[in-house]
Amino acid sequence: MAVCQLTGKAFLNGHRVSHSNIKTKHRRKANVQKKRIYDVATGCFVRVKLSTRALRMLTRKPLAGLLRRAAGRRKRS
Numbered sequence: 001m002a003v004c005q006l007t008g009k010a011f012l013n014g015h016r017v018s019h020s021n022i023k024t025k026h027r028r029k030a031n032v033q034k035k036r037i038y039d040v041a042t043g044c045f046v047r048v049k050l051s052t053r054a055l056r057m058l059t060r061k062p063l064a065g066l067l068r069r070a071a072g073r074r075k076r077s
Helices: 052-060 063-076
Strands: 012-017 023-028 032-039 044-051
Touching: 032 052, 044 052
Parallel strands: none
Antiparallel strands: 012 023, 032 044
16 A cells, blocks of 8 residues: 555545446545655665655755654654
């Protein structure tokens, strides 16, 4: 299953609606990419599965800050 390790984004449930308005169940997968990212804090590369939204966040914020925020979000859930 495609799940982002940083944001927790997974899949969406919905319906495909035909021209005759027949609804069939449909699951839309998250756009998750495997990436090697350099972590400045540890000085090594980290291999992660990230959604494209999380990749855009990485261009603005450092990896260590995002990981800390994601860990805090997991503890509350």
